[in-house]
Amino acid sequence: MSSRSRLDLLQGTLDLLILKTLALGAMHGWGIAQRIQQMSEDVLRVNQGSLYPALHRLEAAGWIVAEWGASENNRQAKFYRLTKTGQRQLREETELWEQMAGAVARVLKAETI
């Protein structure tokens, strides 16, 4: 996992990505990790172990809720779903992220230092 091409995620970023992933539909923990990896075309790799503390943190904050259900291969899995406040949180954090990313990009693109 030391490869520079597969970035380990910063803490706050992981929360944002989880929320975004769940905005597309309810999913269990493993699925979330896979989906993030797929959507980032294998660039972002979720540290699987830290996924669960993050999920529980988001659940405690009331942004997502969990339910047990049958997985695609018919096993019991815990599915996470975005709540109303979670959707709002996602919008806010996305905005914040874009502002920050844009600002960082502008700084990096500046011609002279």
Added chain:
Amino acid sequence: MHPRFTHRFKALRDGFAMDRELDAEVRFHIEMETEKYVRQGMDPAAARTKALRNFGPMEKHKEEVRETRGVSWLEHLTQDLKYGVRTLIKSPGFALLAIVTLGLGIGANTAIFSVINGVLLKPLPYDNGDRLVLIQQTAPLINRPNFGVSINELYDYRAQLASFEGIVEFHQMNFDLLRRGEPDRVATGVVSPNFFDALGIKPILGRAFVDTDDDEGAPAVLILTHAYWQTKFGGDRGIIGQVFQMNDRPHTVVGVLPPVPQYPNEVDLYMPTSACPFRAAAERQLAQNRRPFLVQVFGLLKRGASPATAAAEVATVAAHFKRDYPDVYRPALGFHAQTANVLEQLTARARELLLILLGTTGLVLLIACANVANLALARMLRRDRELAMRSALGAGRGRLVRQLLTESLVLAVAGGAFGLLFAWSTVDMLTKFVERFTSRTGEIDIDPGVLVFTLLVSVVTGVLFGTFPALASRIDVANALKSGGKGTSNTAGRHRLQSALIIAQVAVSVVLLVGAGLLLVSLYRLQSVDPGFKPERVMSAEVFGNFTKYPDALATRTLYLPSARTTRTRFRRYLGGGDECRAAERASARPDAIPDSRPHLRHAGCQADGRCARRQHEVLRDARHPASSRALVHRARS
């Protein structure tokens, strides 16, 4: 309800269910990951290994999840408690030693604190306790810090003090109460009729004294204390109106007090001032004598009156005494008056002693702490491997420190429980000792306040001695595991800690030893003081007499004791004209010489302070018992 709150509540309610859920969730994750690799053509075992590796340190992540719940400290605590108790049971020697050491330290502190609580901290158990002040007269130049207040002075104070709602008097006498001819020696509080009103005590049976009870020649009445009523009359509710002979007069019981501690003295019953023959006799001499009879006086401040103003008023009145009666209040006395808080006054002699004792036991507890900390440090050496294992399994340093502190707290609280037992069994002894210094020992008890104190001391103790091993828990995991259980880690730092502890212990011990040594020296000096006589063959006897018949006869009788070589009898009574003493002497050596040598009674010189002149090494120092005659008998050689 707020989601965060419901979440926490749920977590608290079913933490274990959530643990199981987390396990299932993680298991599902690993299975999915394994299947992914199997689909990619991996061998199932290798796939599982890879899946587990991808997940990272599982327990650590689970721990992180638990921490998001916000209640995990409670689970940690129960876990740590269970674990702590288990480890302590596994090393019973250490546990026992630590518990006993701490228990003695905590117990001593608890016992002393229960006394301090009962004597110094609790308010007076009366409705008006906080407004009571003592009026004190002193004559420091003749070494009389307590000069007493005479009836005349009392009346003047009553007439002139504006800040007071009521001013009451008290003195104690010992009389014989005759119950169907059976004499019973009763400690009697002689009080002004407003005494109980001022204190705020209401009788549970009958009535309090009223002003007419105090009129000259009024029928004598009595109020019984609760304890006396219970022990001597079995709590008989028909006691009101019963008549007893006392001082050759009928006395009628008019009331019974509730079970409250009594101040200034514990007595059996109370009578108004007119019923006390000596007080009444003195009353008739007021015009001739300014200070015929001394009593204790205290006053109830008016609501809102400041104690400072009251003190100033008292001082002013006393200054007028000196101006108006220069013969009585001679400048040589240094006479003046002051007020004192009743509670402080009652406990003044005990306060310093108790605080010194508390300081001493505090130091003892510190030593106990250092001792146990050292023991625990030594024990840590053997636990390196265990701790290393735990930190290898994902326990953070904070978690380890918490674990060790919890263990220490378990020890300390167990020590506290033992200490409580120790305190409980010794507090009576301590109370007896403190009784010499204050009359206010009736409320000493191991009550909830004391229990809280003990718990607090235990916890502080636990933290105090638990911090040292916890500090020393910094562990080089790899080394500790490699060394196979022989502790190697961080020994230098630990040695420094141990040395520091020992140094502190020695320092505190030296302080204690010096203090104890000084006390012993004082005690030794006290015991080797030359009393001025040879006490070996001297006997002292105390005979109670009926006050209405002056016991000259007794004096004569004691002189004829056949086994006595010489006798000296002394009487004290509180009668007008200051205290009167009589000494009867028979200096003759042999009993057969008695018949013709009529013992001569003579008045011994009395000093103004009421003490008989000391002649020929009288030992009757504590003959201040107002109602006693003491005979000092020099036994004949057998």
